[in-house]
Amino acid sequence: MKGFIPLLLIVFFVAYTDLLRAQAVQYGDSVEVSLLTCEPGDAVYARFGHSALRIRDAGGRDMSYNYGIFDFRTTNFYWKFLRGQTDYLLGVYPTEYFLAEYRERGSIVWEQVLNLTAPEKQKLIDLLNENYRPENRMYRYNFVFDNCATRPKVMVQDALDGRLSYESAYAADTYRQLINDYISNDAWLYLGINLVFGASADQTVGKGGASFLPELLRNDMQRASIVGGAGDSHPRPFVKSTQMAVGPFATVVETTPWWMHPLFISVVMFFAGLALTLQRHKNSRTSKLFDSVLYGLTALGGVIIFLLSFFSEHPLVDANWNLLWLNPLNLLPAILIWQRKARKFLLYYHSANVLMQLAAGVVMVLQVQQFPVAVFPLVLLLLLRTSRRIKRLFTQLLERSTNGWKWKK
Template sequence: MNCKLRLFALLFLVCSVVPFHARQSRDSIQLSLVTCAPGNEIYALFGHTAIRYQNFTQGVDLVFNYGMFSFSTPHFVYRFVKGETDYQLGISPYSYFEAEYAMRGSSVWQQTLNLTYDEKVRLLGLLEENYRPENRTYRYNYFYDNCTTRARDQIEKCIRGKVVYSAGSPRKTFRSIVHEFTAGSPWDEMGIDFCLGAEADRPIDNRRQMFAPFYMKAFASSAYILGEDGTQRPLVLREEKIVDVEPETEPPFPLSPMMAASLFLALNVLIGWWQWKRRRIFWGWDILLYLSQGVAGCVVAFLFFVSVHPTVGSNWLLWLFNPLPLLYLPVMVYRDMKRKKDLYHWINAVYLTIFIALFLLLPQKFNLTVLPLALGLLVNAVSHVLVYKNR
């Protein structure tokens, strides 16, 4: 009951602003773009954006946050992988918002928007409209429709005229920007790289680059408003750091993805040598190896053919990781146990050789761990062929 009363009071404060705006001083309302530093969780690696609303006359200080979601939503993981995750616009007192990010070790920057009084009221009206129960939920799209792009779009809609942004780097891609924020999280970076396809390596314009909170912050700093009457004014009136904390650091995992992939290659060389020396196939290793490759292939194939996430439908990694090894595994193990030749390994050796030869020529930037993984699979396939010849 107390939660309902607090929510009602919060909504009353928000909704009461527009009807009484005629009685407010022109300096009583302030709206700001808020940018939060990255966190340690994978969904927080890139930072966060929100809009802060302050009404000094009424003593109101709220944050409009387009990044609200719940892990307890039914089938959350499946819907997230498929690209059908729903986010919401939430409202919270600034004191709660500040305490949350201070506690997680994320600093917060505020850019006070240089809006006219009418534009401030219009922006508040847009946020209020977005918060209506029938409007607050939206289909989240990481690159094209997220908490940052939503905040930017509402700011632009309230302005009489248009926002002009400075030129960014024409060589930026979705993947290159992602790598800037995953540099300290190599396992997360590898996982994301395995999901993104060739589309993530195409150059993107300034507007596309604003999917990242800190890129939006940088573009806003140098942007200006071109009014309908031809006048110009900076979009940001002033900028300040409103939460200044030391970021929390977690001890890195002792094994990097490249080290793990290199060990995988070395293990395949060792097992391949043992198979060639003994002239027999270690079929238990085949079960583990091709089961893992097939399961990884199922994930990549699901993203490629089923998911509606952007950029995943152009993933050339499907050449290397697909469900075929999993489907053929029972036949493979049966032939291994019966010591029969299997054409699969001959075809696989040729196939993997072509993939490795074209590694740098394909229109996609692969994570470097793909190379030792592919070499490990190739060594295994070649060892089978050599065993057949020795027999």
């Protein structure tokens, strides 16, 4: 969720790291435990919000436990990020610096004081101190199943004398639906994420599955109770009180202008391709250039999706049916369209490719996987231009004989 730590925060984090290596964090008897939920920001890295645990006592010690820290200076960081092999770590530092970041950003931070018993609080502190040891603090980040929101929840659950019980309001929603709620105002981000998500993103999250999104975790925890504890004859509300720790701020939602929207651009591309298909000079250089760019762009998108689907650890990107029309091999016709000697190969290739494009249409109709609306004109455009290429190559390379069709000499 949270991939950026301001320089000031880093300085204090490093300083407190050296201090806390020597001894575990200790608190007084008046300790309070809170779940901090930071509302989403405008930047891509802040789009889904953030969570942290806050522990403070009457003696003035007030620390935040933040599972959202990583070091972009790590060797081959961007390659590891692409492959889903980014390691995050637990940072512990004064809450005033944690809150200052969101105050400067203009993001509201909510605080839910948890209704834990003294033994539960102490067990949680012990678990966090153990997790903060240098050999334990780093973990393999997973956007859905192991992130800055799921980690605090798991730590608190492990500390309970009993179990956490709640009916999630999001159990029937899919991962794609929940994520789309946070990106729908940014049409290009929406398109990109929905292209790289595969069919697994259309599975329902089930009970507790929405906890990877901080705001949804906050909402579910507000309704949760602790049951089965040794001293509890009735369910105990999980949250004792809720207040705004930072804010309020005015919210301004910016949307993509219609003339820059991918749906508008894809419709324009479709009609441009239709015009080229209907023109008289069907073998014009413009027509070849259009198809070369079209196949090249779909190949580029296909390469990205192929790598994410088969060679990354990112969640929700496997079984991606977008590869039926975003074919990485489309790089071949993008180049060979200019080679006269490659016409026979291209006839075979386009014949197979058009079947894949038709299959993509079937997948869309049957809703095997959800597709962004903006891709529909592009799939139709590919079908149109590929069919036109097949027809032209067929007439150029084949002729009718008494025994049927044969290759021209």
